[in-house]
Every structure is written in structure tokens, then in C-alpha cells.
Amino acid sequence: MEYQKRIEKIQRTLRRQKLDAVLIGQPANRRYLCGYSAPDHGISESAGMLLVPADGQVYLLTDFRFELQAKAEAPTATVLLYPKGLLALLLALLPDLGIRSLGFESDYTLHSVAGALEKKCAGLGITTVPLTGLVEALRLVKEEAEIDRIRASVALNEAVFQEVYAQIRPGQTELELAIAIETCMRRRGAEYPSFETIVATGSRSALPHAVPGQVEVLENQPLMIDMGLVLNGYCSDMTRTFPLGKASDRYLEIHRLVRRAQLAGIKAIRAGVTGRTVDQAARQTITDAGYGQYFGHALGHGVGIDVHEDPRLSSRSGKRLKAGMVVTVEPGIYIPGWGGVRLENMVVVGNDGCEVLNSDTTWLDI
């Protein structure tokens, strides 16, 4: 990937903002800028920080445990270890590099960490400056090579879905199916699932984020599967809902309505429209049919190195879409006690419309 070009873009922004350097800790941003793929074990256990000066080489600061991985994955960065913690290393390194102003990620730095950093830096005459969206702004519009990777991630995700779908039988549990899916993902080369796989049967499908349980999937009941994986650093995310056996009339009515809403959303997507407009296009279809109260979440979200990233397709997103953005389109109707239907595909925004990245048609148009 084009790490050096991305770094140069960040460096130009730093110089424009009169900042001497920025610390990048958000794992997807870190990976985007240098290729280092170690995930954080939660925000309290960082696998490293990238220090990007306004000029010159970048430094990947990490600890002993990740030294070999950092050196192997991020050859464009100089790897430095912090045996006594990040702050101690920074306090030695920043003055050496002549850094007097240091940006940090306000959206991925803990309040306590930012406070300690500000205080210690001030002691050395270094100003800390909270930044938001610095790297995320670059990640919004995908490069061609990134779209190719997302395409491959989507294709593998669909292949996994198909392999498991062919074997689903009433009496299996949600958990067995979720395990089968995640095992198949990893056997076929995914790094890991991009989120905890959702398998929800019957009325449990009314929980949009159901945790798969020791619950048997039942004949003639809806089954919702929401799954995604990471392949070569890029995520996929897809939902299919289908009746296991015979669908009731009510099921068919709701399923078709959700699909109509999805198609209305897809039709509304092109460069220049806002996320709100797209959300509204899909939502109106559901509201007009009297089910508006049962569609309680946003229509979609960006997908890239993170499975949930900007842009959002929601009633609160006033930003305009650009060509090269990748988003999900995933309307849903969830009726407590009865169940739910969600259908989710991914698309690339184009200048005159969008390209649907999914080719799987399982139970979409019924």
C-alpha cells in the first residue's frame, strides 16, 4: 500500500496547522499509515503509537512484545521500544527531535492519558493539541487498491456464508452456526471476524445485536445472520434474513418491505447527496408502510479498515458523500416478540450512482 504517500499527506496537514508532529494510536489509523496490524487489547492496552513528525521519518513506538511484528510489518517506520512506558520514551524523544507542538487524537486518547501527556509535555515546553479526524479524513475515500481489498473481503464473506448456508438444518443452535461461520472464515484465510457474528432465530431476531446462544434454530421461523470478516486488513459486513422452511404471509410482507427500503436507499446513493438524504429515502419506504417505529437504527455506515467508520447514513449525517466511499445499506424492521428482518449489502459510492459490492442474492428478492 501507499504508506509513504499517506504519510506525506499527513505531514502537509501538520505543516499547514503549524504542528511539529502528531501521535497516532487508533489501530486502523496506525495500520493505514504504516501497515502495522497489531490490534489494541482494548484502549487501555495499546500495541503502539506512530509518531509522525511534520518532516522526515516516522517512528513506531511499541513494547517488547510487539517488536518483531512491528519491524516486519512497518519497514517504513523506525521502531523504538518503551520498556518504561510510552510517556517516558516520548519525554526523551520529543526534545531530541526538536518537537515543540504535538497533536494527539482526541477521539482515541483517554481523558487520563491526554491529561498526563499535556502536563508532562508542558514541563518540557511542548504544547499538546487535540485533533479529530486527521487520518480518518484520508480514510473516508478509498484508493483503488483499497476497494479491491474490500471487494475480496466481501467475496470471501459471501463464500463463507454460502458454505454454511448450505448446511443449515433445524435443530442446530445459533451458537453452532456462529462457530461454523467463524471457523470457516479463519480456515479460508480471514484474519478474524470483523465483529461478533450474529445468528438469531425466531423472535430473537428482534434483537438487532443478538448474542448467539444455545438456542435451536426452528423450522418455519426467520433466521438472521449478520457476519463480516477482515481480509488483508479490510472489512466486510453482510446481513441475510430468511425463513427456515416456509415463510408466513406476515414474514413475506415485512421481508419485501425491508428489501424495497434497501433498494430505495441504494438508488439514492451517489456523490453529492448527504447521508441523511439516503437514510431518509430508505426510511420513508418503511414509515409509509406503517413500520417506522420498528426501524430504530441508522441505515448504514462506512466500512474499510474499521468495520464501522464514517461516513454514516443516518438522520444526523449532513455531510455529502464522495465517490470512492464504501458504505453499508442495512434497513431493518424489528418487532418485539415476533422477530426481525435486516438485509445488508455494501456499496461503493460513484459519481452517478453506486456499485453494489455483493453478488450474493440469497433470499433478497422473494
Add this chain to the structure above:
Amino acid sequence: MEYQKRIEKIQRTLRRQKLDAVLIGQPANRRYLCGYSAPDHGISESAGMLLVPADGQVYLLTDFRFELQAKAEAPTATVLLYPKGLLALLLALLPDLGIRSLGFESDYTLHSVAGALEKKCAGLGITTVPLTGLVEALRLVKEEAEIDRIRASVALNEAVFQEVYAQIRPGQTELELAIAIETCMRRRGAEYPSFETIVATGSRSALPHAVPGQVEVLENQPLMIDMGLVLNGYCSDMTRTFPLGKASDRYLEIHRLVRRAQLAGIKAIRAGVTGRTVDQAARQTITDAGYGQYFGHALGHGVGIDVHEDPRLSSRSGKRLKAGMVVTVEPGIYIPGWGGVRLENMVVVGNDGCEVLNSDTTWLDI
């Protein structure tokens, strides 16, 4: 679990600190106080916040996707939804409850979120106060029922290890073994792995946090497996290293040294000693044998609802251990290009020593 008693302890602390309420978002803290088990999808996507007033009932604030799970799991809390985001709900709710001062978790609140909260609250005359360790302080010393759950988690983790260990053959890949372990965990009732399972063969075992790859495990080479699971909300964490086949003399020397260091650490553990003292007891054994530079991480960490929590057994931990704390003891020696050995058990701190929670003896005393 004793949610009400835990809440009352927090409320006493709030009253002592003259705070009207505290917001709890750290997932383990949230679960500890009310039973709600949904994980966050990273710190940027909270599955909810617990609002604990200094007096009276607690509120679990979440969104549509988690409503049913929140109500089912946290009956002691009043569940409120935030269709327009947490901040909007808080700004309506706090004045209604007469809250004039609001604590928040400095160690689990993003800099940007804390800033927005402070600003918006100030507009309503509400002061925000960063707190650290409020709930973590309670979680440090485990209740009997918690130790029972940890015991069960350790036992299941060992059973999974044994099941997979019996089937390991040269030619399998690290990834296959990691998948077999994680599949077995979930089949046998674990909620999920407590961290990404580590399976590292040969010289790759020199990476303390190796990611399992498409690499065949080789005969007469060391194999390191570090695995843990979550059962009923409580974590386990265990590492075994063993030669697959015949061990070289050098392997045996290093393995026995690591085990001696582990036993020295275990022997040093009892209420009243510092984490540093315990770390030093184990480290000295390795340093005396000339391998000090190859043991680059801390000796151990607390385990509970989080797999990595306080107390730490490290050269920087000056706090004294208390009876009822649960920690890992996991010395390691990692030689780049050759490989590594780590052995990890969990113990409960007692007044006169400690109790080792593991009963598995695979390749410990050789």
C-alpha cells in the same frame, strides 16, 4: 451476584466525595455493577452507560439495539434509551434528577467525549469531575462467588487445552490449532475467548504476542499456547510451552529455568507484599542464570471480569497485595531466532501465601 451491595458501596463513596452521581461506561465496571454483559465494539461504540446517583435507583442508558438485552440482564437498573445519543439524554435527565456534580471515568472516557460532556454540562450548571479507579478499587479483591466463577473458568480452560493437546500432531498449522481451541471453548459453553489465542511454533515462540499463522508446527520444536476464555463473565488465562517431540538440552535448560522462576514468584505471593517484590523474586532467578535481558515483560496481572486488570506484578507496582486478589504468574524467556518459553498459572492471594488455581500439570515439571 450482589449488584445492590456493590452499588451501595459506590454510592457511599459518591456521598463522601460530595458527588451527586457517576457515569460508568467501562464494560467490566458496568457488568460488575448491574450484570449487563454487552461488550463495547471498541471505545467509540459504547453499548451503554450506567448512571449511578448518590442515592436511589441506577439507570442503564443504552440504545435501541441493546434494549431487550439490557432489560433482561439488568433488572436492578431502569433502562432508558437514547435515540438521539447519550449526551442528549443526559442533558435532559441530569437536571430532572437534580444532579449538580457528575463524576466520569477518566480512564475510560475519550478526551473528545469528556470535553463535550464538560462543556454541555457547564451550560446547565453541572460540574463534571474525572475519577479514576472508583469501581476498579472494588473489583480488585474478589468476592467468594467471583473466585468460584474464576475457578470454573480456569477449569474449563484447562479442559479445552487438554482436549486439543491430545490431538496435536506435527504438520498442523498454528492457525488450525488456534481455531480448534476457540471452537472447543465455545462448544463447551464459554462466552468467548478472553483474548486472541496465541499458538506459536519454533522460533516464532520468541514473539510473546504471536498471531497464529499458516505455519506448520514442527516436530522437536517448542510450541507455545497462551489461551483463556470467559465463563459466566469471568476470565481465565493460561500458557503452556512444550516441545513437540524431543526437547533439546538447551530447551530443557530454559524451560526448567522459567519454571523455577514461576515457582519463586508463587512462593513470594501473599497479602502485604508488593507486586514489585513478587516480580523481583521471579526475575532474579532468570537474571541470576544470565537470561535477564530475555524476560522483557512483567511477571503477571490481575484477572477477573477483565483478563488484564489490576493488580500488576511488575517492577513498577508498589501497591501491596491483598487476600482475595487473583493474578497470573507468567515468567518467560524469549530468544530472537531461537524461540521462547512462557509458563502461566493463576493464583488467589491469601494471608499466608497463595492458592494456585490451575490443576493442569502438562509440561510444567520436567
